[in-house]
Amino acid sequence: MNPTMPLKVYNSLTRQKEVFQPINPPYVGMYVCGPTVSGESHLGHARPFITFDVVYRYLKFLGFKVRYVRNITDAGHFEEEGRDAEDKISKKAVLEKLEPMELVQKYTNLYHWAMSRFNNLPPSIEPTATGHIVEQIEMIKKIIADGYAYEANGSVYFDVEKYNTDFSKKGQPYGILSGRVLEDQIESTRELDNQDEKRNKSDFALWKNAPAEHIMRWQSPWGEGFPGWHIECSAMSTKYLGEEFDIHGGGMDLQFPHHECEIAQSTVCNHKMPARYWLHNNMITINGKKMGKSYNNQIKLTEMFTGTHPMLAQAYSPQTIRFFILQSHYRGTLDFSNEALQASEKALKRLWDAYEWVIAQQFADNSTAKDASLDANVVKLVGEFTEFMNDDLNTAKVLANMFELVSIINSIKDKHIQADALSSATVQLLQTQLKQFVEEVFGLKNERESDDGKLNGVLQLLIDIRKEAKSKKDFLTSDKIRNELAALGVQLKDEKDGGMSYSIS
Template identity: 55%
Template structure:
């Protein structure tokens, strides 16, 4: 159904700094590009928040009846450390450290990325192009930029001429930065003498003899700049002008700013109507960082194999936790916060199980259609998932009132309540009922707890062979045990 004809969706546009009514370029169709991962390490929870946020956007656009082409890339030519123009390629560096081929690294972490997002119940994108699969397109984009006078070759590398571009365009329009300030604050970098100006960025880098990932080009063997791949792949699959471009807040500058410059330099037009940015995820009030140890991976949450949480949590609960905050707000992950989210998630699932047992009345005492529109109003306000969830809990309140016979609904209104709850919980929020309405999960939990007790008794009797056998057999079935001071818990992988 084409709900979009009756719903006025507004999107916060990072380019304008305000919410704007969403009007697609082609009626009924949406082109959306989201920057994907650089596959040189396990995807972390902060990355997952970005991809879950845009999965929500994708799901709601589809729910409204739009035909959506969702393109999300894989960066398998690792950009340079700290996104500079000098240094070692992240994927090549990982390959060297682990004594593997770069494409082995790419394959390993691409598989991990897909597995994690599948556990989070993310829908796959329509197209998932790779940077290495589009080297020819990137070389052609560079040629266009050079022919238009906005790039230059220097010692086998090609750089984007930011100063020349800024004379006729606005470099800094997305991030609100001033080029003169950027130039005055730029520090001298190694290899800086190749550039005309410190703000210039690489479109193509000459490969040094030791560089593994390299391709032939008109300027010699080398590899593309990080910003270039998204420009080339987005325009190939969505055209020179498309609807939505998304990514994490940390990509606004320099990545997305450079994308706009490249597109305008190559095609003469602004590439995107609505720029969207998801905010960061903190852990216990501090920025997530591998170097400081303030970091947690999704699998560590699912298995309980970490020192930050009191128990394992399912992917659906973690997804629900993430969606309880608006995608543009900072979200802090903590043990207390995820415990609270689990309680809320369980309440929601229990209410959905209750709906099917409600008895209709001849008349209604609740305005279900107004509540239904309030759910749409929440999502129409820049995909405001926390307000939607608040409305869904208002629906839970209605269900409990009906169960206790304190209110009544007609059969038609009960059907509307049920369909709306299911549509927004499962189709839009993308949650899964991991409790199981048939009680199968509860039965499984009872069996596993019985085996845990048997294992506990075996250990007390120093029968460690039986104890190990129970653990190993459960592990082989995807059930992982975690022993703590408080006892043994389990998680299902």
């Protein structure tokens, strides 16, 4: 183990692992693209938010003072500019007969609820697009003034070709992040509506003129309309993190066009590349297939937690999903299947059992390890936690080490290994490092201690009292417990083995 090995992260911009050097240590500014709250989050959304929660936690663990900004996209935007491009939020609001902001609130609440079930820490600032219309308009005005955007019929478009021509000379062509060259981008662009307004097919909207039926609209120098999607992240990251900040994160699917557009907009306005390190997590596939509306395999988080989706064999708890995501490196693909999730559920339980036992254990003082090689192995496995995290945040390798330690812990617990095999110092190191990495860095939360876990305990207690009452022929008490629970929606069921179980409706 080399304790001085610094943190390295894979920078999508340079396509290599780089030593992480913040602009202004110990301060770190991190911007992560947040959700579009026009619908419920699904399994695919869980990965970036859990991945960057661990990045946030680890940076704090290393002693950095992190400002973590994650936006909420609550103004209508075009997910892709095309025939079927709709302002997702206002269209759905009409369909569900809700005020747009009522819909935004509903899905924001659901999103926050899911994030807290995952035990994700709230970001330092969570700005909304609708709360920053002024900043977005100011930025667009600046881009027009510099000659990199133009107005057409009340909409404003970014002039990608002009940007590419000018900034290629400065070593920053359009496509620098995704590696796409402009010619390819134009060729792959479909015939889209409003194309006649644009000078070139690759130009993207900074501001859109709102048609009469469009509910979400704001006054601007170009008439009533609403901002394009990309400009909000440029405006909010600049406002809260400055013209140049340390980390910009998001899913790989955002590299192009979203992050490419952000780079172009911010560079024109601030004359510098907005972020130093661009981190992207890979996608989740489902049974080997890409997740998407067209495949009908987008499983909502509420469906994951309750098991109410035809593809699910059972409910999966938020912590099982968190653990499943941490079991692979964030840049690798991750394939969902019931078998994989069930294996994660079992493994997580095994980890908690060993963890709880070893943390609670008071070992006798022992200055010298009776088994020096085992002692050295434990020190090595624990020491590698930091080493693996410093190597581009390899949570998968840390967990592999934790499971080697689980085997050793279980052998001590079962007395196959004597407790004095390890020195007190090593035991203490094991206890503190496990606690820090399991709870602080990985953010795993013991669900047995959660409200669900407590409810389970209370119900078990009532079942025991009822059993006791029945055995004393106190049917008044036993019936009362059964009937009152039934009134609360809890059904008691006799099991074949003489025990009792319950179900909640």
